[in-house]
Amino acid sequence: MSSSLPDNSLSLLRELLAFPSVTLTPNKGLIDRVQAILAEAGIESMVVADPEDERRCNLFATVGPQGIPGIVLSGHTDVVPVEGQPWTVPPFAATERDGRIYGRGSADMKGYVACAVMAMVRASRLPLRRPLHLALSFDEEIGCVGVRHLIHALAQLRPAPMLCVVGEPTLMKIGTGHKGKAAYRALCCGQAGHSGLAPRFVNAIHTAADLVSALRDAQRELAGHGPREEGYAVPYTTVHAGTIKGGSALNIVPAQCEVDFEIRNVAQDDPARILDRVLELTRARMRESQALPDAEAPSVSLVNAYPGLATADDAPGVRLLASWLPAGTGLTKVAFGTEGGLFQRQWKETAVLVCGPGSIEVAHKADEYVEISQIDACDAMLEKLTAYLTLAAQ
Ligand SMILES: [Zn+2]
CATH class of the missing domain: 3.30.70.360 (Alpha-Beta Plaits)
Incomplete structure (x- = not known):
C-alpha cells in the first residue's frame, strides 16, 4: 500500500479497484487507504464500523468551516460479487483499454469515490467558506445497510448540509428521484x-x-x-x-x-x-x-x-448542481435504489441528488467499466463544486 497521495482520480481509481470489497466482506483495507490519503492532506476522518465486525466500516470526513451548511459527497465502497460471471479481464484490478477502465466497481461506484476523495484533497488547499463532507459507506448493495450506522452517528451534524450528491452512475446526469x-x-x-x-x-x-x-x-x-x-x-x-x-x-x-x-x-x-x-x-x-x-x-x-427519493425538479440544489455541469445536462429518475432516500429522511431540508460517472447499464455485470471521459467529467463538476464553496455564503 502506497502512503503517498495519488496523482489524480484515475490513479486512485486503479488503487481502489484492487480492493475486493465485496458486500458483506471487509472493506477496511480500502477505508484505511482513503483515511491515509486524507491524513496526508491534513484532513481528519471518523470511521464508523459495523457494531459486529470492525472490518466493515463507513468513513466520514470534513474540510472547511463548521457550523454552516455544506455539501456532502456520498458513495458506497462495496461491490457486488463476480462469481459465475464471464469476466475477460481480472475483476479486482484496473484494466485500461479503448479509453475505458475495466474492473468490478469501476462504474458502481469506485469511480465517483476516487473523484470525491481527490476533491477533498484539493479542497483542503482552498480557503473554503462552506464545508465539504465525504461520506463513504459499506454494504450498500444489500439494501443500504451499512450507511444506517453512519447516519445514526451523524444525527448531531448541525446544521444539516445544503446539498448531498450521491455518486451512483448516472452518466453525470442529474438524478432527482428513485423509488x-x-x-x-x-x-x-x-x-x-x-x-x-x-x-x-x-x-x-x-x-x-x-x-x-x-x-x-x-x-x-x-x-x-x-x-x-x-x-x-x-x-x-x-x-x-x-x-x-x-x-x-x-x-x-x-x-x-x-x-x-x-x-x-x-x-x-x-x-x-x-x-x-x-x-x-x-x-x-x-x-x-x-x-x-x-x-x-x-x-x-x-x-x-x-425510502424513495423525490427531489423537486425546481429545487435550488438542482439549479446549483446544473450550474457545475455542461449546459443542457438532463434531469433523470433512476431505476435503482440509493442511500439518498435515507439521507433525505435524516436531513429534510437538504437537496439530495444522484449524479456520478459511468452507466448503470454496465454495473453488476461482467467486464464492468467506466469511460475515462466520465471520470474527467466528474472531476470537472467537483472542481466547480469546490470553487463554489470558497464563495461567501449567501
Ligand atoms: Zn451502487
Whole structure:
C-alpha cells in the first residue's frame, strides 16, 4: 500500500479497484487507504464500523468551516460479487483499454469515490467558506445497510448540509428521484401428507400460488389506477416475486413454501398499504380456489426497506448542481435504489441528488467499466463544486 497521495482520480481509481470489497466482506483495507490519503492532506476522518465486525466500516470526513451548511459527497465502497460471471479481464484490478477502465466497481461506484476523495484533497488547499463532507459507506448493495450506522452517528451534524450528491452512475446526469423499496418474505404453511390423499391436506405451494396470483392482481391495479410519477421507465409502483422455494418430494403434500417478493413504490404510494392489499387479494384468491378451511394466509415479514427519493425538479440544489455541469445536462429518475432516500429522511431540508460517472447499464455485470471521459467529467463538476464553496455564503 502506497502512503503517498495519488496523482489524480484515475490513479486512485486503479488503487481502489484492487480492493475486493465485496458486500458483506471487509472493506477496511480500502477505508484505511482513503483515511491515509486524507491524513496526508491534513484532513481528519471518523470511521464508523459495523457494531459486529470492525472490518466493515463507513468513513466520514470534513474540510472547511463548521457550523454552516455544506455539501456532502456520498458513495458506497462495496461491490457486488463476480462469481459465475464471464469476466475477460481480472475483476479486482484496473484494466485500461479503448479509453475505458475495466474492473468490478469501476462504474458502481469506485469511480465517483476516487473523484470525491481527490476533491477533498484539493479542497483542503482552498480557503473554503462552506464545508465539504465525504461520506463513504459499506454494504450498500444489500439494501443500504451499512450507511444506517453512519447516519445514526451523524444525527448531531448541525446544521444539516445544503446539498448531498450521491455518486451512483448516472452518466453525470442529474438524478432527482428513485423509488422506495420494501423486500418481504412470505412463509406459507401447509400439512404434510401422502399425495394420493392430496385434497385432504393444506398444500403450502398452492397457498404460495394464491399469493403470487395476488401479487399480479395488485400489479394490475397499480398499473391501471395507482399513482404515477413521470420520468421513470415504469411510472408506477411495481410488485414482483423473486424467489420461491417449497416442497420436498412429488408424492408429499408440501408443508412449507417460502416466497420472497418486493414492492418498489413511487413517492405517493405506501408499501405497507400495498402489502395489506396483497394479503386481502391473497385471501380472496384462497377463497376462490377453495382452499381448505384450515388453510392459513401466508405470514409475511419485512426483510429490508429503504425510502424513495423525490427531489423537486425546481429545487435550488438542482439549479446549483446544473450550474457545475455542461449546459443542457438532463434531469433523470433512476431505476435503482440509493442511500439518498435515507439521507433525505435524516436531513429534510437538504437537496439530495444522484449524479456520478459511468452507466448503470454496465454495473453488476461482467467486464464492468467506466469511460475515462466520465471520470474527467466528474472531476470537472467537483472542481466547480469546490470553487463554489470558497464563495461567501449567501
Ligand atoms: Zn451502487
